[in-house]
Amino acid sequence: MHTHYQFPDPTFRFAQLSDLLALEQLVNSAYRGESSRKGWTTEADLLDGIRTTQQQLTEQITADDSVMLVITDTNDAIIACVYLQDKEPVLYLGMLTVQPNLQGAGTGKKLLAASEAYAKWLGRTGIQMTVISVRHELIAWYQRRGYRLTGKKMPFPKHLALGIPKQSLEFLVLEKNLPSQ
Secondary structure, rough: OOOOOOOOOOOOOOOOOHHHHHHHHHHHHHHHHHHHOOOOOOOOOOEEEOOOOOOHHEEEEEEOOEEEEEEEEOOOEEEEEEEEEOOOOOEEEEEEEHHHOOOOHHHHHHHHHHHHHHHHHOOOOEEEEEEEEEOOOHHHHOOOOOOEEEEEEEOOOOOOOHEEEEEOOEEEEEEEOOOOO
8 A cells, every 4th residue: 555655743654564563462462361450441241362463463464455554653563553545435434443551541532533544645535344243332432433334234354363253243344534645
């Protein structure tokens, strides 16, 4: 995708293959296990297993239609990331992740805003995402930022790539229309 995009904030950049271990640790610590309970986005009560692998991240980073946007701290350590896939006319947003002990400080909002700016730069009409239907607090967070439930639902994948469900799960599709430039 268009990785020559210039972010206005120097702490934002696109992930590289050299970031795989850091990304894997960040995403898994934010979504699963005891470490994820330090933040409010944990899926530990919904799913067992890991959230992602270096192989999955490699596929996402190297695909022609997707990028992984990261935020780094003053030591260039990755503290947040989001997966963005071009699904013209929209940009799909997934795996928005903030280090658990930094959640609630506005980093997720910044990452979302940067994703929306990137989508506009690509000429996309909006952002689309899927959220597990029982994640009411997370859905409400996105709704406060202009995302709306579309009424569309998707089954939770049967393969173990996203983890092992502890209950019956499904995805809800959320969208946000972006103003044209």
